[in-house]
Amino acid sequence: MYEKFFGLDELPFDGLPDNRFYFVGNSQHQALDVLTTNLSRTGSICILSGPSGSGKTTLVRMLIRSLPKRMRIIAIDDPRLDEHMLLATILRASGVVATSFESIAELTLKLRKFLERSVESGIVTTVILDEAQGLADEVIEQIRLISNIEGDLGKMINFLLVGQEDLIENIQKPMHKMFWGRVKAFATLQALKRDEVQAYINFRMQTAGCHDPVFTSRAVSTIYRGTKGLPRIINSVADRALCIACDYNRKTVSCRIVKKAIEVVRHKRSLFSLGYKNFAKHLCLDLFVKLPIILCGMLISILTFIAAYIYLYNNIDSVALESLLHKDQAVMAEYHRLLNNMLPGRNSNSREIALFNNSIKESVFESDSVDTLIKLWGYTKQDGSKATCADLANHSMQCVAVTQDLSYLSVVNRPAVLSLRSDDLTPFFAVINKYGPKESSIIMGDRLYRVKTSFLEHSYDGKFMYIGMKLKNDEKIEDKLRFDEFSKALVRTSQFVPDLKIDAPSEKKDLKKVFDRLKNFSDENIAYAVMDNAFAEGPYLDKN
DSSP, X not given: OOHHHHTOSSOTTOOSOOGGGOOOOXXXXXXXXXXXXXXXXXXXXXXXXXXXXXXXXXXXXXHHHHSOTTEEEEEEOOOOOOHHHHHHHHHHHTTOOOOTTSOHHHHHHHHHHHHHHHHHTTOEEEEEESSGGGOOHHHHHHHHHHHTOEETTEXXXXXXXXXXXXXXXXXXXXGGXXXXXXXXXXXXXXXXXXXXXXXXXXXXXXXXXXXXXXBOHHHHHHHHHHHTTOHHHHHHHHHHHHHHHHHTTOSSBOHHHHHHHHHHHSOOOOHHHHSHHHHHHHHHHIIIIIHHHHHHHHHHHHHHHHHHHHHHHHHSOOOOHHHHHHHOHHHHHHHHHHHHHHSTTSSHHHHHHHHHHHHHHHOOOHHHHHHHHHHHTTOOOTTSOOOOGGGGGGGTEEEEEEOSOGGGHHHHOSOEEEEEEOTTOOEEEEXXXXXXXXXXXXXXXXXXXXXXXXXXXXXXXXXXXXXXXXXXTTOOHHXXXXXXXXXXXXXXXXXXXXXXXXXXXXXXXXXXHHHHHHHHHSOHHHHHHHHHHHHOOSOOGGGO
């Protein structure tokens, strides 16, 4: 396969259920929020709909993980059942004996007793029916009747119906009016938009281990048009495109390669070779059937416009809107204020916001931010290519990845690459150059921005990476570290780690003993952060 060729750890578009590769776009985020909120309570019927390939089944897996642990989940994948089989299936999946010889009334009584015992034990039962657009009308009515089962604590069972758009049309029938009234929430998965397709491909490539752009912008646009933004088809097309690029020995996937991949995956040919007959048929239909109707509509519109113009000209004074505005200075002032705020670049404030938002869209690759961080240390590659963490080994330095709160930067005290997410959940990266309680400064691309620290806390994704010094195998701590800087670093770290009760060394020979006590007493990362600050080399946050 192509993993080794592109430097991947695994296949990014394999399509297998893996929570690490699940991309949460706007539509997915809203659906998860709505369904989790409603299904965490008892007595809810929820609907999840979306086109085939939009990721409904994967979202249901994520939903199950987010539901409370006391939840009993019963998943039914085959919609070809009747009301008798529905009751029996729910009972059997719950461990209750149910036979085909029992009547619906007997099975319903068994289900009521079982649900009462479950609710008394604090367990909520949720039934998930996939491919629900194929459910019979009688089964939908039976679901409504089951959801009405009540005990001393109220209704005792939840239902989630998952299906394509036909599901909504089916339950909107007059015969299902009562069922429609019982539905607590509707969630819809939409196809990904153009920007979300870009973010989706970048996210999966980075999760698989590739941090450099592989798909060109035109290639992503072609994927979006060819797949209509459906994740399942995007996976197939992108996987085939990477295979073709590997066969061609190309490190980037171009628009031409994507078109070949779509032709293989979707079996699409050119319009002339495959669809010229349909084209001619529709052209004739437009010319001889639709064209007269369009011309008639245009004629009516023109006549209406002429009549309105003549009436308005004779009955209304002609006063231009602009002249009316000029007569009222307060209105003009408010008009110009709103115009300045709405148009990007109209004033310095809006221009800065536009540049900042554009930098976020361009900072989606961690490798770019790592290269910027290494440049802050004063290192660049002679050939002009991007520097990576692997290039630091010969300089007694190393990249350290940390999963901690943002406040942990005060302990590390080094510039770092922050993993962030925008309001639409698109991942991006920035280099923090200064960190303060109220205001910080970050670098994105070739621009330095001053931002509120609260913005970073809101966007922070829980991970950052910094560069630190390291000792060589033959170097000793007491010979390499600066004694006075080690004491300062220990005192400074104690301010941010209140339970760190270790005194500074009184003599240089005690450095090793204090460092060993520091490792045994606290998190090993804190010990190495103190040691790194004691080198007094390279950039530090409190000195920028």
